[in-house]
Amino acid sequence: MADKVTFWFDTTCPFCWITSRWIKEVEKVRDIEVQWVxxxxxxxxxxxxxxxxxxxxMKSAWGPARVFAAVATDHADKLGDLYTAMGTRIHNDGRGATDGSYNEIIAEALEEVGLDAPLLEVADSTKWDDALRAFHQTAMDEVGDEVGTPVVKLGDTxxxxxxxxxxPRGEEAGELFDASFKLASYPHFFEIKRSRTESPEFN
Structure with a gap:
């Protein structure tokens, strides 16, 4: 039976991006079922x-998040692919917001994964803000408010x-996942933390 992983993401966060690419590597070497939120x-x-x-x-980051809320609601099967398409442009290709907007990147990513171009209009509208807040709240309900991204649920925790x-790549990614899943299964484990001493690399 596949291990279940729920992954809450903000596409603009570089640390979230690295963790998500680790999970994509784990998919190659372990039997897991990932839900992107x-x-x-x-x-x-x-x-x-x-x-x-x-x-x-943060003003710029509203646009992509709104689009993901709409896609998660109406095209959930495309969510992971859209995250990959958009995140690759932002992080691997080093492209940030242009004039305070990610709309150019959003448009390219929507086309790449076969989603309708009108979804781009969502980025500059508040129509999906309530849905976005609801998706976001499901992460907060799991871990509390004093967190950032990503939030990852391994099994029930x-x-x-x-x-x-x-x-991490290949079997190393799998071994790290095994250890993380095992730690998550212990009901009295809550956190491990240390100060970061290096910047993220996406290669």
Whole structure:
């Protein structure tokens, strides 16, 4: 029987991207079933007193998150592919928001995965904000409010993280997953944390 993984993501977060690519590697070497669910750093930080440059990044991040909320509702089977298409452009290709918007990247990613171009209009509309907040809240219900992205549920237990700076490949990815799943199965385990001393790499 496949191990179940629920992965809540914000496509703009580099650490979330690395963890998601680890899970994609695990899919190659372990029997797992992954459900992708949008969450949002923009929702998480809404109303918080944060540095001005970070607030600007959060304004830009609303667009992709809104699109993912719409896709998760109406085209859930495309969600993982769209995340890969958009995340590859943002992280591997080093493309950020242009003039405060990810719309160019969103349009390219929608076309790549065969989704209708009108979904791009969602990025600049509040129509799907309630749905986005609801998806986001499912992550908070699992782990509490004092977290970031990603939130990963391994079996019956969810955590913030794991936070990685490199992408484990092949059997190493599988072994790390085995260890993480085993740790998650212990009902009295809650967290491991240390300060990061290096930046993420996506190769």
């Amino acid at each position: 949008p969450m949002s750093l923009s929702v998480l930080n809404d109303g918080r007193d944060l540095p001005a440059d970070y607030l600007e990044r 969810a955590f913030f993280g794991p936070v990685l700076t490199r992408i």
